[in-house]
Amino acid sequence: MRSDLEILAPVGSFESLRAAVQNGANAVYLGGKDFSARASAANFGRDELEEAVKYCHIRGVRLFVTANTIIKQNEVEDFIEYMRFLYNIDVDAVIVQDIGMAMLIKKLMPDFELHASTQMAAHSIEDVKYLKSIGFKRVVLARELTIEEIEYICKNVDVDIEVFVHGALCVCYSGECLMSSMIGNRSGNRGRCAQPCRQKYILEDEETGKIIETEGEYILSPRDLNTVEEIGRIVDAGVLSLKIEGRMKRPEYVATVVSVYRDAVERYINGEKSIVTPEEINELYTIFNRKFTRGYILDEVGLEIMNSEKPNNRGLYIGTVESYNRKSKRLKIKLENNLKKGDGINLGGGTIGRILKGNNICEEGYKGETIEIDFIGDAYIGQKVFKTSDNDLIEKARKTFDENSENVKIPLFMNFEVKIGKPPVLKVYDEDGSSVHVYGDKEAEKAIKVALSSEKAETQLKKLGNTPYKAEYIECSIDDDATIPVSMINSMRREAVERISAERVKINDRKYKFTDISYKSEPRSEEYNSYSTDEKKIRVKLKNLEQLKAVVDFDIDKIYYEDIYTFEAAKDICESNNKKIIYSAPRIMRNDDYRVFEKLEGVITEQDDVLVSSWGEIKYFTEKFGCGIRADWSLNTFNGESAEFMRKSGIKSVCLSQELNIGEIDELEEFTDIETEVCIYGYTPLMISEYCPMGVLVRDCHKEKRCSDCRKIKYSLVDSSGNRYRLSQNEFCRTTIYNSEPTMILNNIEDIENTDTDVFRLDFTIESGELTREVVKAHIEAIEENMYSADKIYERFDNITTGHFYRGVE
Known part of the structure; x- marks a missing residue:
């Protein structure tokens, strides 16, 4: 195997850890009890984490810990203390x-x-280059990236690249989803996604009220990714790590x-x-599986990605129902699999x-046969039958990670020296540079009858039994007439194994230990904040x-203005009205998408600003246009440290995360001096997806893009609550x-006014020009303490929400 290629396995329990390691993973990722993006997984306590590191390192496996949630200000010190713990127990990397x-x-x-x-x-x-920098x-x-995009990145950036190759897919770009958060108060960015994409929806034409007919009701539910049959294409693209999804799955799945x-x-x-x-498939x-797809990575799109029929395990197709006799309670199946x-x-x-074959009772039915089984329930002729569990497969998997199993064997190299009158010495080393010297507790003596032979010594030294080691090479240097007890050889071998294991655990040679790492959050002094004023901007x-x-x-x-195609005209309008306009870049910009920014050449100058929504856009607009940068809420600024990073990077302002409540916003403001914005009005974008329900379900769109057609008609998803x-x-x-x-929080706008937030932002998306004007007018007047328009504006909406301002997320 390519020496640097990594099979990266998901681990939700110690059983799953053994399953991953004993089946050939050379790296695993797992979460602790805190700060993990799979908060509902079993996850690892601190003692378990330390044992997991030892287990992996002894067997030559790297261990990564997921701490991939956004962190509240009051969690920062606890987070750093946790990172210090992970660092000191020799965790290989943190995600x-x-x-x-x-x-x-x-x-x-x-x-x-x-x-x-x-x-x-x-x-x-651009994102990758920025993150590396x-x-x-x-x-x-x-x-969502294709293999061609991935290969281009791998060839042009000197950074390790990891891609998902198997498991569940999200319909939304990860990190960009607020649907679970806004609907059910369970934030995907905090590891508590309630999976609203796995729920039932209907697609409706807003203008006609027509319900679009679909094959199933789970129209936001993706299939599971499976790239194994074309894994060579991904290997050849130059990725370092092949990542399997599934920290919530059982250990048999991992194995x-x-x-x-x-x-x-x-x-x-x-x-x-x-x-x-075929057996492995x-x-x-x-x-x-939720049906399998080769995914965007291997060029599948649309319905090839989605499974609207069933959002949970589908199983293996084994045949169809030929008949069902309710009286005899016999179900006849034509088998297409065993x-x-x-x-x-x-x-x-x-x-x-x-299993019945005619009058014969059997243990197994085979592909091509027609069998009968005892059955009570409902079934119809032609119904597809799927196998959802297989005892033999489960048992086969379990055997691989039994507590006594050691399928992974690390090669050891031994040098055994026995000299009369001196204690014997056993030198053991591995391929990674770890080595130990073990001395016998007695001197070697001259043999009275039978001397110790090299063959006998090797036989004893090879007895590594149920350890994670194998003797790859043994060199013996033994005096002709020397002898020592066999028990001494065995004892030295056992001690050498224990000590080489201890050496293998601490592999990272960390430089900052224990008390060297300290951190305490310190609020800024009152005079420090150069932006905050009593007057709020809109x-x-x-x-x-x-x-x-x-x-x-x-x-x-x-x-801020989003439409790049009319931005130049918009800028002219704003300049005529003495208004400052700022181009607002899209949240998702793939490699080739950046070419659209050529339309801004000569329109945006060094005196202008750009509102960016992705990490790569910071680098791109700074280098390409030399303009000022402002950061949008999609960059998930959740604490003062993140805000200060933006300020120190030269960013002029930051729009805070829409998942913060008023108290958390106020607390964050104490730890930063950057100009801050808060969205106090707007239809929050819950998801952004490569999947287009309008094109796929309405127009049978495949790889061609006809989004102009999709934009002519207004569509909505309707959930089970209407x-x-x-x-x-x-x-x-x-x-x-x-x-x-x-x-909208017009009726309570003074609550947000009492924070140190500098800017109130109103985001308009699907509103008409008329409604946009009314909403802006109402907010201006509300800040001026004239609530007449504010009271009237509520009548324009059937329902409103105060978002997370009064609840926040867990």
Whole structure:
């Protein structure tokens, strides 16, 4: 295998850890009890974490800890204390999302390896270059990227690249989803996603009220990724790490998937024609799938990505129902795959008892046969039957990670020296540079009868039994007439194994230990903040010229404008009205998408600013246009450290995360001097996705992009409670799903006025020009303590929400 290639396995428990390591993973990722983006997984306590590091390092496996949630201000000190613990127990790397915390780790523990979580939404070479420039050793790319994009990044950036190759997909770009947060108060950015994408929705034409017919009701639910049959393409792209998703899955899943991928990769590297067997494919289907897709990474799109029929395990297709006799309670199945006694199927639950072939009772039915089983429930002719569990597969997987199993054997090299009159010495070393010398507790003597032979010594030294080691090479230097007790050789061997294990645990040679690492959050002094004033500014973010013309005459501090195709015209309008306009860049910009920014050449100058929404845009606009940079809320600024990172990077202002409550906003303000904005009005974008329900479900769009058609008609998703989520399409054929009701706190605006927030921002998306004008007017008057328009504006909406201002997220 390519020496640097990594199979990275998910670990949710110690059993899963053994399953991953014993089936060939050479790196694992897991979460502790705190700060992990899978808060509902079992996760590891501190003692377990320390044992996990020892277990992995002894067996030559790297261990990464996920701390990939955004961190509240009052959690910062606890977070750093936790990082110090991970650092001191020799965790190999930490996976983070929060930019402020990443920079703190880099400052306090410079040699602690940082991985940029997929939650950081790195979806372009510009993103990767930026993250590398600020200290990340590895970047986990967004799951939406194609193999061609990934290969281009790998060839042009000197940083470790990690990609997902198997497991669950999100319909939204990771780190950009607020749907669970806004609907159910469970934040995906805080590791508590309630998976609203796995719920039922209908698609409705807003103008006609027509319900769009779909094959299933789970129209936001993606299939599971499975790239094993073309894993060679991903290996050849130059990625370092092949990542398997599944920290919530059982250890048998981990064992099965890791084993199949490890074998497939090894076969590909060795040049074998067939890299995966039909039996292995069946094992992947049986252990868990929501239907499989090769994913965006291998060029599948639309319905090839989605499974609207069922949001949970589908199982392995084994055949169809030929008949069902309710009287005899016999179900006849035409098999297209094997079925055994004890297997589970998707009809009625439970497991298969006897299998009948005519009058014969059998243990197993084979592909091509027609069998009968005892069955109570509902079934119809032609119904597809799926195997959802397989006892033999589960048992096979369990055997690989039994507590006494040691499938991974580390080669040891031994030099054994026995000289008469001196204590024997055993030198043991491994391929990684660890070595130990063990001395016998007595001197070697001259043999009276039988001397110790090299063959006898080697036989004893090879007895490594149920340890993670094998004797690769043994060199013996023994005096001709020397002898020592066999028990001494055994004792020396055991001591050498214990000591080499201890050496292998501490592999990172950390420079900053224990009391060397300290941190305490210190609020700024009152005179430090150069921005905060009692007078609050209003800024608006607009999508089109209609909205702009409706508000350009108001007393607005600055206008953010999204449409690049009409930006030049918008700038002319603003200059005529003595207003400052700032281009607002899209949240997702893939490699080739950056070419659209050529339209801004000659329009944006060094005197202008740009509102950026991704990490790569910071680098791009600074270098390409030399303009000022302002950071939008999608960069998830959640604490003062993140805000201060922005300020020290030369960024002029930052819009705070929409998941903060008023108290948390106020607390954050004490720890930064950057100009801060808070969105106090708008239909919050809940998701941004490569999947287009309008194009796929309405127009059967495949790879061609016809988003202009999709934008002509207004569509909404409607959930089981009747909430309507408007959809919109941008120029790159990406779909945004907006909240069903706008966030607005006009009636309580004094609460946010009492914080040190500098700017109130109003974000307009689907509103008409007329409504945009009314909303801006109401907010201006509310700040001036004239609530007449504010009271009237509430009548324009069926429902409103105060967002997270009074609740926040867990």
